[in-house]
Amino acid sequence: MRRIFSHPVWATVAAFGTYFCMYGFRKPYTAATYANAIFFHVDYKVLLVVFQTLGYVLAKWIGIKVVSEATRGRRLVLLTGLIVLAEVTLLLFGIVPRPWNIIFLLANGLSLGIVFGLVLGFLEGRKHTEALVAGLCTSFIVSDGFAKSVGTTLLDRGVSETWMPAAAGGLFLIPTILFILMLSCVPAPSEADVVHRSQRVPMNALGRRKFFTKYGLGLTGIVVAYLFVTLIRSVRADFAPELWKSLGYHQDPALFTQSELLVSLGVLVVSSLAILIYNHYHAFRFSLLTSLTGFLLLPIAVWGLNHGMDKFAFMVIIGFGVYLPYVAVHNTIFERLISLTRERANIGFLLYVADSVGYTGYIFLMLFRYWANPGESILRLLLRACVVLGIAGAAIIAFSHLYFRRKFETARRTPPRSILPEEKFA
DSSP, X not given: OHHHHTSHHHHHHHHHHHHHHHHHHHSGGGGOOOTTOEETTEEHHHHHHHHHHHXXXXXXXXXXXXXXXXXXXXXXXXXXXXXXHHXXXXXXXXXXXXXXXHHXXXXXXXXXXXXXXXXXXXXXXXXXXXXXXXXXXXXXXXHHHHHHHHHHHHHHTTOOTTTHHHHHHHHHHHHHHHHHHHHHTOOOOOHHHHHXXXXXXXXXXXXXXXXXXXXXXXXXXXXXXXXXXXXXXXXHHHTHHHHHHHTXXXXXXXXXXXXXXXXXXXXXXXXXXXXXXXXXXXXXXXHHHXXXXXXXXXXXXHHHHHTTOOHHHHHHHHHHHHHHHHHHIIIIIHHHHHHHHXXXXXXXXXXXXXXXXXXXXXXXXXXXXXXXXXXXXXXXXHHHHHHHHHHHHHHHHHHHHHHHHHHHHHHHHSOOTTSOGGXXXX
């Protein structure tokens, strides 16, 4: 049985399934429009998005400590408890009348915000980490559309907008627990994994501060670029029904899933290529190049839309452009950086720094958009963001590449003793 549990396919299915099902507790509510509901002079759906994102942001900031310090046994307990808590918050969302039930969507975001980091802890530091994490990241591309499809189907069958999120979560509860049990069977990285990728250890406050300070300028560039893709990705995901309607499509449960399947397939193929690159420095540079490509696709897609591009193709290209850098950060950039430097660190710390900044920025974007220009359509906001942030993100990725190139070229001339011979930058 140990051979089965240690096989990459087992780990991929367990991680994919856990995070795929998590979206069943997080995203179905976005399939509803909550039309003509205004509270405190603010659109009710905007309140829901902001409050859930606020909870998600708080969880990301908390996760910098919790995820980076979590041991294997603690991850399993936290995962199970947080999923059950998420369903409880959705039940309370259905029971408590509007608008006061928005507080339970905040609690929902708070309970789900560290799930990804806990799942990721079972996959990092292995020879096949890129492939494993690519599979995990595919889950949040596909599941986003699938969760909306489930929500739309429940609405079409007569479930109210208030109770639809809890009903959707109930459908995903048992499968989620089963996938968590599968994760519990995944063994720790082997000795060969540790030799090639370095040992991944919990990080205390001093270790976190020292690591970020040492590579601060380059990491800041990556975090800012990640902020940009988080803004575009979140707008595209949270307001998908409104975007498709503005593009001339009727609400169709299959529409969300079809577009995201195409996006996930493309991203999975590109991101998995990194596993073929043994040299950590070359793989690190490859992931920055794919991120640069993704950012450049965003303004190109907007130009294409303005010149007659098919609107379905536009949404797919935007998704592909956004998820290339988004997934690169999750499965290659931070993973290979730690492997390259041989630092005593883990991906969870770096990823949760990036996530906390990204989702904080998204809250400010929603509030700014609503109060500074309330009449602006969500489609126009997306188009402007793709042009401005696409160009700015490409420039920042180019800067980060030059920073780390200089950093590691200097290290090559004077290799630190902690770097193994096979990890030199040939």
